[in-house]
Amino acid sequence: MMIVDLVDEVDFKERLIALGAPVTQEQSLAEVQSAVLSWLQECPEQTPFIKDLCAEMQKETTTVLPEVSSVLAVLG
Numbered sequence: 001m002m003i004v005d006l007v008d009e010v011d012f013k014e015r016l017i018a019l020g021a022p023v024t025q026e027q028s029l030a031e032v033q034s035a036v037l038s039w040l041q042e043c044p045e046q047t048p049f050i051k052d053l054c055a056e057m058q059k060e061t062t063t064v065l066p067e068v069s070s071v072l073a074v075l076g
Contacts, residue, residue, distance in 0.1 A: 007057050007064045012071070015057070019049050033071045050075055 009029060016023050016032065022039050023032045040047050054076025057064060064072065 007068055009065065009068055012057070012068045015053055016050075019046070019053060021046075021050070029067055029071050033074055036075055 010025065012029075013023055013025050013027070013032060016036060017025075021036050023035050027035065036050065040050060054072045058069070058072055058076065
């Protein structure tokens, strides 16, 4: 049996929320992207944490759903 790390929309939002990003599970990925970009403009000191999160989630050992990958590319 093969076990794969899979990052979906829920995981992504949970990790952003854990970093203090102003997002909710109810938001679409487009809304999440917009909210995080606005937040980073207001709080640029958070940028390294978001970039680290994006880099971690894009590791080769992790499978990321395409919709999430698109947002990671913009934020990372």
